[in-house]
Structures are given as C-alpha cells and as structure tokens.
Amino acid sequence: MSDFRQQALDYHALPFPGKISIELTTSAETSKDLALAYSPGVAEPVRAIAENPEDVYKYTAKGNMVAVISNGTAILGLGNLGPLASKPVMEGKALLFKRFAGLDSIDIEVKHRTTQDFINTVASIADTFGGINLEDIKAPECFEIEQALIERCDVPVFHDDQHGTAIVTAAGLLNALEVQGKNIAEAQIVCMGAGAAAIACMELLIKCGAQREHIYMLDSKGVIHTRRDDLNQYKQLFANNTDKRTLTDVITGADIFIGVSGPNLFSPENLSLMAPNPIVFACSNPDPEIKPELALATRDDLIMATGRSDYPNQVNNVLCFPFIFRGALDVRASAINDEMKLAAVEAIRTLAKEPVSEAVMQAAGVDKLQFGSDYIIPKPMDPRLCSRVAKAVAEAAVRSGVARIELPKNYMQE
Numbered sequence: 035m036s037d038f039r040q041q042a043l044d045y046h047a048l049p050f051p052g053k054i055s056i057e058l059t060t061s062a063e064t065s066k067d068l069a070l071a072y073s074p075g076v077a078e079p080v081r082a083i084a085e086n087p088e089d090v091y092k093y094t095a096k097g098n099m100v101a102v103i104s105n106g107t108a109i110l111g112l113g114n115l116g117p118l119a120s121k122p123v124m125e126g127k128a129l130l131f132k133r134f135a136g137l138d139s140i141d142i143e144v145k146h147r148t149t150q151d152f153i154n155t156v157a158s159i160a161d162t163f164g165g166i167n168l169e170d171i172k173a174p175e176c177f178e179i180e181q182a183l184i185e186r187c188d189v190p191v192f193h194d195d196q197h198g199t200a201i202v203t204a205a206g207l208l209n210a211l212e213v214q215g216k217n218i219a220e221a222q223i224v225c226m227g228a229g230a231a232a233i234a235c236m237e238l239l240i241k242c243g244a245q246r247e248h249i250y251m252l253d254s255k256g257v258i259h260t261r262r263d264d265l266n267q268y269k270q271l272f273a274n275n276t277d278k279r280t281l282t283d284v285i286t287g288a289d290i291f292i293g294v295s296g297p298n299l300f301s302p303e304n305l306s307l308m309a310p311n312p313i314v315f316a317c318s319n320p321d322p323e324i325k326p327e328l329a330l331a332t333r334d335d336l337i338m339a340t341g342r343s344d345y346p347n348q349v350n351n352v353l354c355f356p357f358i359f360r361g362a363l364d365v366r367a368s369a370i371n372d373e374m375k376l377a378a379v380e381a382i383r384t385l386a387k388e389p390v391s392e393a394v395m396q397a398a399g400v401d402k403l404q405f406g407s408d409y410i411i412p413k414p415m416d417p418r419l420c421s422r423v424a425k426a427v428a429e430a431a432v433r434s435g436v437a438r439i440e441l442p443k444n445y446m447q448e
C-alpha cells in the first residue's frame with residue numbers, strides 16, 4: 035500500500051473513526067441543568083416556537099447549521115459509487131464548513147429510488163437546518179433536484195458542485211486572464227465535461243462577460259453541436275453550430291481549457307495546440323484532466339490550476355461554500371441568488387491581489403504568495419476569505435431583497 039494511501043486511511047480512522055463529532059454548547063452536569071435542558075424546561079422553547087416559528091433561530095442551533103446532502107451519484111470524479119461511499123466526502127465538507135466559517139454541519143446520505151423520492155426526503159427535513167448544501171449529485175438530475183428544492187424549501191438551497199465551483203472558477207479565471215493579458219469577451223473556451231460543474235461554470239462565465247458562441251463544450255461523446263440528437267435541455271444551451279467534432283478540433287487555438295470531467299483526459303499534444311499564454315484549469319478530483327508536472331513540462335507560458343490542495347492555484351469550491359453560507363445564514367437569506375454569487379466572485383478574486391500573511395504561507399508550505407501565474411486565487415486557510423466573502427454575500431443579499439434580517443452591526447470587521 036502506498037505511503038500516502040495509508041496516511042489518508044489512518045487520517046480517517048484515527049483517533050476516532052471519521053472527521054466530525056457533536057459538541058455540547060451548554061452545561062448538562064446537574065439536575066438543575068437537566069431540568070432546564072430537558073424536562074420540564076425544554077417545554078418553554080417548544081411553546082415559544084409553536085407560537086412564533088422565528089423563535090427557532092433564538093432557541094435552537096438551526097441558524098448556524100448546514101446540512102450537506104448527497105446521493106453519491108457523482109462523488110468527486112470517482113463516479114456513481116452510492117450514498118454510503120460518499121460519506122467521507124460529505125463529512126469532509128462538514129469539516130470545511132466548521133474549520134473555515136464556524137458553521138456547524140452534518141452530512142446526510144440519501145438512498146432513494148426516484149429523483150422525486152430524493153426531493154421529497156430533503157424537502158421533508160429542510161426546516162431542521164439553516165441551509166442545504168447539495169453535493170456530488172450527478173447531472174442532469176441535479177438541476178431538477180435543486181430547482182424543486184429551491185421552490186419547496188424555506189431556507190437557502192445551493193448545489194455546491196454547480197455554483198460553488200462556478201464562483202471559484204470565475205474568480206480564478208478572471209485573474210488568470212488578467213495575468214495572461216487576455217480579455218474574457220474575446221477568449222475561446224473549451225469546457226471538457228457537460229455535467230453539474232460544467233454547465234454552471236459556463237453559465238456564470240457568460241454572466242462575467244464570456245461569449246456563449248466562443249464556448250465549446252464536450253461530453254463523453256465529443257463536441258456538443260447542433261446536429262446531435264442526444265442532448266438534454268441543459269447541454270442544448272451549449273450546442274454550437276459547428277463542424278468541429280473532436281477535442282483536437284476545438285482545442286486548436288483555444289485560450290482556455292476548463293476540465294470538470296475525469297482523470298487524464300487532456301494530453302500534452304492537446305495542450306501544445308492551444309493559443310500562446312493559455313490557461314488550463316484541470317479541476318477533476320482527485321485526479322486532474324492533466325497532471326501539472328506534465329502540463330508545465332509541455333509548455334512554460336501557461337497558467338495551470340487544479341482542484342487539489344497539493345499544487346499551486348487550487349480552484350476548488352472550498353473557497354466558496356463555507357463563506358457563501360456564512361453570509362447567507364447571517365442575514366437569514368431566503369435564497370442564494372446571482373447577485374450574491376457575483377459578489378462572492380469579486381471578493382475572492384480581489385483578495386488574491388493583496389499581500390498574504392506569514393501564517394498563511396506557513397500553512398500552505400510556501401515562502402512566497404504573490405499575485406501572478408502561481409497565485410491567481412487565495413489559499414483556503416486565508417482567514418480573510420471568511421470575512422470578505424461572507425460580508426460581500428450578506429450585503430448583496432440585503433441589496434437584492436432576499437435577506438430576512440438586517441446585516442448585524444460591525445459585521446465581519448477584520
């Protein structure tokens with residue numbers, strides 16, 4: 035067994051199985067404590083909430099609690115391995131919510147027969163939580179699921195693989211384009227993958243100025259074009275009226291490659307066909323579409339990013355979901371809308387241009403982090419991500435009318 039594999043298994047097994055636990059926030063030592071916490075005292079908040087449902091935020095953990103919910107149909111880039119096997123990833127998302135944004139989070143893995151069963155299950159339990167983070171649910175079902183749950187739930191519902199990924203990709207890409215001296219409106223973009231992450235990334239890039247007709251999207255059958263008769267309604271939005279059919283056809287002269295598909299699908303030969311000063315975001319986890327060592331050995335004028343923590347430029351939704359939920363929950367937003375998403379893009383991208391503390395560099399294991407080709411996006415450990423992104427998101431929620439309470443006084447002052 036490789037050393038790293040054993041380390042990863044030990045990390046998950048020791049000192050206790052898994053990565054999260056539940057802590058008490060009040061004293062439960064004496065009979066008096068128990069009389070308050072349980073019977074008879076607990077009856078008082080019960081009566082208060084029954085009379086005024088908003089009191090649930092005052093007397094329970096709901097307002098600081100996010101559910102991470104999956105059915106395990108698209109676990110990272112590992113495929114449909116089912117709900118149980120998705121549990122380490124979902125516990126991992128809960129760990130990240132707590133570590134980076136102070137949000138309590140619990141993973142819920144749902145075994146279901148139909149898409150409607152899944153929707154009904156999540157809708158039935160949604161009131162328990164301040165927000166619902168959907169994770170690793172494959173396309174196209176993820177689109178129907180998210181839309182139905184947004185309509186049925188009273189708390190924000192956010193499919194991280196769609197929107198978290200799109201926000202971080204847009205932030206990193208706008209910065210990468212700036213470093214490479216390119217303009218998003220003129221950029222030729224190849225997107226490998228046509229699922230949850232791909233569709234959302236491309237839609238958000240269009241909102242940031244990319245031209246739909248400059249985007250070539252590929253699924254497992256090749257280029258998505260108008261003469262294909264096997265496209266779902268989401269892929270159809272990216273059908274190009276073109277004679278190009280293969281990755282080689284579309285990558286020739288392209289400025290940007292975004293990979294949200296699977297491992298090792300982008301070759302050095304493909305990379306060598308791209309325009310000068312290209313940008314390659316090989317974001318498939320855990321194994322990218324092309325390994326950074328291979329890409330950087332192929333050409334030295336590129337900006338390279340992956341979804342992993344062990345290379346520079348980690349384009350990963352961890353830079354977004356803890357903080358977008360922090361901001362949304364702190365103003366009790368009823369939804370996470372485009373204004374909030376675009377505010378998050380801007381906050382993440384701006385932070386990458388500021389000096390970085392010694393502590394962050396030490397945690398990242400590097401001695402320099404300066405805006406440029408090896409640093410287009412902040413490190414997850416940068417504590418300013420929480421204050422900047424949550425604040426920008428909460429303010430956008432207030433501005434766009436989805437906040438149900440005002441911004442707390444001196445909110446997220448650094």
Ligand SMILES: NC(=O)C1=CN([C@@H]2O[C@H](COP(=O)(O)OP(=O)(O)OC[C@H]3O[C@@H](n4cnc5c(N)ncnc54)[C@H](OP(=O)(O)O)[C@@H]3O)[C@@H](O)[C@H]2O)C=CC1
Binds near residue numbers: 111174229232
């Ligand atoms: N870095 C990050 O933050 C994130 C990275 N990702 C990564 O993106 C990838 C996709 O995730 P997600 O969108 O949730 O999954 P989905 O299952 O929704 O989509 C997967 C897509 O990849 C396509 N695909 C599979 N094989 C190939 C191939 N050989 N050539 C071209 N396309 C192919 C599928 O094609 P078809 O439609 O034909 O089946 C499908 O469109 C995963 O590797 C995941 O780790 C996802 C979210 C965040």
Ligand SMILES: CC(=O)C(=O)O
Binds near residue numbers: 318350352
């Ligand atoms: C990062 C992530 O959410 C994924 O790869 O699915």
Ligand SMILES: [Mg+2]
Binds near residue numbers: 170194
């Ligand atoms: Mg995911």
